[in-house]
Amino acid sequence: MTTFRVTQTDAHSHARLGTFTTAHGDIPTPIFMPVGTAGTVKAMLPTMLKEIDAKIILGNTYHLYLRPGHELVRQLGGLHKFMVWDRPILTDSGGFQVYSLGDLRKITDEGVTFRSHLDGSLHTLSPEISIEIQQALGSDIMMCFDECTPYPADRGYAAKSLALSMAWAARCKRCHGEAQQTPERLVNQGQLLFGIAQGGMYADLRKQSVEQLAEIGFDGYAIGGLSVGEPKPLMFEVLEQTTPLLPQDAPRYLMGVGTPLDLVRGVAMGVDMFDCVLPTRNARNGALFTRRGQLSIKQAQYRDDPRPIDEACVCYTCRNFSRAYLRHLFMSKEILSSMLNTIHNLHFYLDLMSRIRNAITESAFHEFHAAFTREYVEEEGA
Amino acid sequence: MTTFRVTQTDAHSHARLGTFTTAHGDIPTPIFMPVGTAGTVKAMLPTMLKEIDAKIILGNTYHLYLRPGHELVRQLGGLHKFMVWDRPILTDSGGFQVYSLGDLRKITDEGVTFRSHLDGSLHTLSPEISIEIQQALGSDIMMCFDECTPYPADRGYAAKSLALSMAWAARCKRCHGEAQQTPERLVNQGQLLFGIAQGGMYADLRKQSVEQLAEIGFDGYAIGGLSVGEPKPLMFEVLEQTTPLLPQDAPRYLMGVGTPLDLVRGVAMGVDMFDCVLPTRNARNGALFTRRGQLSIKQAQYRDDPRPIDEACVCYTCRNFSRAYLRHLFMSKEILSSMLNTIHNLHFYLDLMSRIRNAITESAFHEFHAAFTREYVEEEGA
Numbered sequence: 001m002t003t004f005r006v007t008q009t010d011a012h013s014h015a016r017l018g019t020f021t022t023a024h025g026d027i028p029t030p031i032f033m034p035v036g037t038a039g040t041v042k043a044m045l046p047t048m049l050k051e052i053d054a055k056i057i058l059g060n061t062y063h064l065y066l067r068p069g070h071e072l073v074r075q076l077g078g079l080h081k082f083m084v085w086d087r088p089i090l091t092d093s094g095g096f097q098v099y100s101l102g103d104l105r106k107i108t109d110e111g112v113t114f115r116s117h118l119d120g121s122l123h124t125l126s127p128e129i130s131i132e133i134q135q136a137l138g139s140d141i142m143m144c145f146d147e148c149t150p151y152p153a154d155r156g157y158a159a160k161s162l163a164l165s166m167a168w169a170a171r172c173k174r175c176h177g178e179a180q181q182t183p184e185r186l187v188n189q190g191q192l193l194f195g196i197a198q199g200g201m202y203a204d205l206r207k208q209s210v211e212q213l214a215e216i217g218f219d220g221y222a223i224g225g226l227s228v229g230e231p232k233p234l235m236f237e238v239l240e241q242t243t244p245l246l247p248q249d250a251p252r253y254l255m256g257v258g259t260p261l262d263l264v265r266g267v268a269m270g271v272d273m274f275d276c277v278l279p280t281r282n283a284r285n286g287a288l289f290t291r292r293g294q295l296s297i298k299q300a301q302y303r304d305d306p307r308p309i310d311e312a313c314v315c316y317t318c319r320n321f322s323r324a325y326l327r328h329l330f331m332s333k334e335i336l337s338s339m340l341n342t343i344h345n346l347h348f349y350l351d352l353m354s355r356i357r358n359a360i361t362e363s364a365f366h367e368f369h370a371a372f373t374r375e376y377v378e379e380e381g382a
Numbered sequence: 383m384t385t386f387r388v389t390q391t392d393a394h395s396h397a398r399l400g401t402f403t404t405a406h407g408d409i410p411t412p413i414f415m416p417v418g419t420a421g422t423v424k425a426m427l428p429t430m431l432k433e434i435d436a437k438i439i440l441g442n443t444y445h446l447y448l449r450p451g452h453e454l455v456r457q458l459g460g461l462h463k464f465m466v467w468d469r470p471i472l473t474d475s476g477g478f479q480v481y482s483l484g485d486l487r488k489i490t491d492e493g494v495t496f497r498s499h500l501d502g503s504l505h506t507l508s509p510e511i512s513i514e515i516q517q518a519l520g521s522d523i524m525m526c527f528d529e530c531t532p533y534p535a536d537r538g539y540a541a542k543s544l545a546l547s548m549a550w551a552a553r554c555k556r557c558h559g560e561a562q563q564t565p566e567r568l569v570n571q572g573q574l575l576f577g578i579a580q581g582g583m584y585a586d587l588r589k590q591s592v593e594q595l596a597e598i599g600f601d602g603y604a605i606g607g608l609s610v611g612e613p614k615p616l617m618f619e620v621l622e623q624t625t626p627l628l629p630q631d632a633p634r635y636l637m638g639v640g641t642p643l644d645l646v647r648g649v650a651m652g653v654d655m656f657d658c659v660l661p662t663r664n665a666r667n668g669a670l671f672t673r674r675g676q677l678s679i680k681q682a683q684y685r686d687d688p689r690p691i692d693e694a695c696v697c698y699t700c701r702n703f704s705r706a707y708l709r710h711l712f713m714s715k716e717i718l719s720s721m722l723n724t725i726h727n728l729h730f731y732l733d734l735m736s737r738i739r740n741a742i743t744e745s746a747f748h749e750f751h752a753a754f755t756r757e758y759v760e761e762e763g764a
Contacts, residue, residue: 039710041383043717045430046702068710072686076706084702304454320466324458328421328450335425335720 003192003219004029004251012366014243014270016355020220020251022056022088023190024080024141029251029272032263032353033058033090034346035280038067039083042280043338044346046084051316052347053354056088056140058275061133062097066116066123070136078138078187090275091139093130093161093172093196094147096224096256107147109164127171131193135179138187141194143222144172149200151230158200165198166212173216192219194253200225201234210245222247222253223271227262236265243270258291260352261378264369279349283341286330289348293377297341302327315347316340316341385412385574385601386633396625396652396750400635402602404438404470404522405572406462410759411633411654414645414735415440415472416728417662420449424662425720428466433698434729435736438470438522440657443515444479445572448498448505452518460520460569472657473521475512475554475578478530478606478638482567489529491546509553513575517561520569523576525604531582533612540582547580548594555598574601576635582607583616584669585623590621592627604627604635605653609644616648625652642671642734643760647752665723668712671730675759677735679723684709697729698722 008017018029034049035042037060040130041049049057059079064070076082079089095112098104102114102123111126130145146165149158178194183189195213213221223242226235239254246252253273254266263274279289286297290310295302297309308318309326317326317340329337359368400411416423416431419442423431431439441461446452456462461471466631477494480486484496484505493508512527528547531540558575565571568603577595581587595603605624608617621636628634635655636648645656661671667681671694676686679691691708699708699722711719741750 038714038716039707040716040718043721045427045698045718045721048427048700067714068685068706072706075686076688076704082704082707082710084707303450304457306458316427317431322458323466324450324454325464325466327419328464332420332449334422335717336422336427338717339425339427339721376400 002249008246008360010268010360010365011363013268013369015267015356015360016270016272017360018251018272020272021190023188024086024088024140025055027055027088028357030263030267030356031055031273033273033275034307034349035060035275035277036083036085036089038063039073039079041342041346043335043342046314047246048343049085050344052171052343052350053351054087054346056090056099057085057368059089059091059132059137059139060097061091061094061137062101062125064091064137065094065125065133065300066118070133074136074187078136080138080188088136088140091134091137091140091143092255093143093145094125094133094153095130095145098125099148099150107164109167111145118370126167128175130196131172131175131179133327135186135188139191140188141192141220142172142176144169144193144195144218145195146198146224149198151225151228153200155200155202155205158198158205161200162198162205162209165196166209167197169213170216171217171320173218180282194218194220194222196222196224196255197242197246198225201230201238203238206238206242207245210242214247218250219313220251220253220273222255224255226254227257231264236269239266239269239271246270260376261373261376262350263349264354264356264372268365270367279345280342283345284338286341288341289318289345291372291375294379297327298332309344310348313344313347313351314341315344315351317344317347384535385633386631388630390742392650392742392747393745395751396648396656397649397738397742397747398652399742400633400654402654404574405439405570406468406470406522409436409437409470412645412649412738413437414731415655416731417442417655417657417659418465418471420445420466421461421600423724423728425717425724429723430698431467432727434725434732436728436732439467439711440470441471441519441521442479443473443476443519444483444507445510446519447476447507447515448500451519452515456518456520456569460518462520468498470522471519471525471596473516473519474637475525475527476507476515477527480507481530481532487674490620491549493527494508497515509550509559513554513557513561517568517570517573517636521573522570523574523602524554524558526551526577526600528578528580528606531580531607533583533607533610535582535697537582537584539585540580540584540587540653543582544580544587544591546589547578551577552596552598555600567575575605576600576602578604578606578637579624579628580607583612583620585620588620588624589700591629592624600632602633602635602655604637606637608636609639614644618651621648621651621653628652641760642731644756645731646738646754650747650751656676661727662724665721665727668719668723670708670723671727673754673757676761679709679712681709686739690731691726695726695729695733697726697733699726699729
């Protein structure tokens with residue numbers, strides 16, 4: 001089944017326009033996926049997510065497995081029904097959170113044993129268990145369970161880690177294939193599976209990873225193990241080397257990235273999908289995105305500022321509320337502060353992707369890229 | 383100017399149906415006013431407040447005076463514009479919060495000196511200052527600055543406190559009248575002013591209070607100093623004595639009350655307006671209203687319950703979400719928990735008032751009152 005169709009390519013870069021078909025509808029690419037960790041995109045009503053036209057969201061397997069538990073979600077009809085979201089959902093494998101949030105106990109060929117960050121209880125995740133959880137959640141796109149190679153990692157570690165991830169990828173594929181034999185037992189019969197390229201910062205390992213994944217064969221390919229602490233120039237160096245190696249006829253997903261500039265640059269390198277907590281987390285911290293960079297709403301200069309966050313923005317927040325009001329809500333720690341800020345920041349990200357798609361459509365991505373880079377000021381360390 | 387019109391009265395009780403006209407539109411009575419303390423009804427988007435058809439909301443003078451400051455709100459066009467709410471707003475006088483939240487320093491005939499609960503800074507409120515603040519906020523209904531007589535209070539204290547409140551009421555009226563001479567200087571040229579009856583739990587003092595207020599003349603009359611710690615039977619005893627004494631042709635407002643049963647009973651005694659933090663505060667604590675009483679969503683019995691909070695409810699939350707999901711959100715401390723719970727609880731309160739109005743319209747309030755009291759179980763101390 002062909003689920004991805006590239007409809008246009010850019011003459012000056014690897015940017016491309018496409019349509020990705022899932023069991024819950026088509027997604028135009030390049031796309032950004034808001035993060036809905038625990039069965040909710042934090043501070044957003046589903047109606048508001050639709051108003052800003054989120055086409056697909058991400059759910060976190062690790063969190064949902066621990067609470068409320070994947071069997072409960074399965075019993076209630078799957079994650080779409082549970083959280084009342086009828087558009088596509090991608091679930092990660094839980095691997096990244098096991099390493100970053102859980103108290104890691106042991107990695108073996110079989111899988112990973114860890115303690116929950118919630119209550120210290122002991123759990124095991126493996127390729128088979130991760131796929132089983134994602135099947136219970138019924139997401140449209142599942143991710144392979146892998147080890148996210150940390151940074152820095154020497155060549156030996158990165159190679160060993162890669163070998164493990166590739167063996168696990170094959171097991172995920174097998175597990176997914178077996179489940180397809182009895183589709184009537186699945187929450188979502190149209191689930192797709194993406195492989196994840198690893199290999200640390202080593203070009204030859206990345207190449208090897210991509211080849212092995214393509215050999216196994218997946219519905220899409222992710223670039224994992226980036227944005228894990230390495231300098232940004234290095235991230236883009238690896239991305240630039242890796243992306244062209246990925247199959248042309250499948251979507252490419254850069255995991256956990258990034259800032260608005262990262263997105264534009266990633267698209268130029270041929271990335272089709274992104275996810276990041278930045279817009280939602282920054283919203284709750286009062287850092288709001290504009291076309292010229294981020295604005296910290298708590299600053300005294302906004303105390304009596306009657307203007308919207310961004311005069312060019314058409315989101316619900318900017319159509320209605322002043323910086324002065326948003327500053328007041330933030331200083332007063334009102335829940336509405338997180339709500340209005342999240343609407344704005346997610347709208348900014350989704351609108352940016354829409355502008356990127358329009359630019360590619362109009363064969364003007366090169367100019368868009370240059371203009372955006374000129375206008376947008378990314379602070380150090382952002 | 384006649385702003386209040388009683389359109390129907392109940393044959394079996396003092397319940398009455400009316401229309402109250404303000405500068406931002408008509409309000410059908412009996413009505414419940416959601417509390418929007420700091421320029422926001424906590425966890426509610428204005429669009430959602432309109433979806434549940436809130437006709438009027440309340441703003442807190444004490445909070446808005448301290449943060450962001452009434453002069454800032456005036457400069458930005460008044461509270462309606464600041465918080466983007468184009469329907470009626472009632473502001474309290476700040477008096478109650480000075481006593482309950484502030485660190486009270488001194489009460490004199492002139493006014494009250496207190497320290498802010500936010501930063502300990504020293505402030506003074508007086509009848510004149512309270513009215514000036516409420517004028518800067520531009521609410522549709524202002525409340526007189528008074529002393530909320532505490533419970534218990536002996537007769538001597540209650541009488542002295544009442545005398546002070548009545549002198550202050552006259553000063554509020556004078557201040558309001560003077561401002562009307564130069565309407566062009568007002569944020570809201572159609573502001574109304576309500577007097578507040580005090581007198582503690584002493585029938586003769588309550589009577590005296592009502593007579594003095596009626597003599598001064600206000601656009602509406604509130605019953606203050608109830609629900610301040612006295613036993614509920616005593617509250618209703620005082621209410622039953624006081625309400626019939628209030629002018630028939632003006633709205634009667636029972637401040638800070640109460641539970642669903644309190645509302646139904648208050649209406650039966652002739653009350654037209656209510657406000658209370660109960661639906662919004664309880665929502666954030668996971669206590670949800672149903673026609674049979676409150677439900678604590680955190681209970682284990684709701685873990686896998688696919689039903690809505692209340693199968694008879696048509697609010698956004700009940701139309702879409704299961705108890706299992708709402709429990710998950712609450713246990714996960716997700717912001718969406720407060721949002722969805724608040725929508726439901728406020729809808730419950732507003733819907734209750736709508737059902738009360740319909741019952742009066744259909745000359746069936748007596749039956750409604752009996753059926754509601756039979757079905758609704760109010761827990762001890764609720």
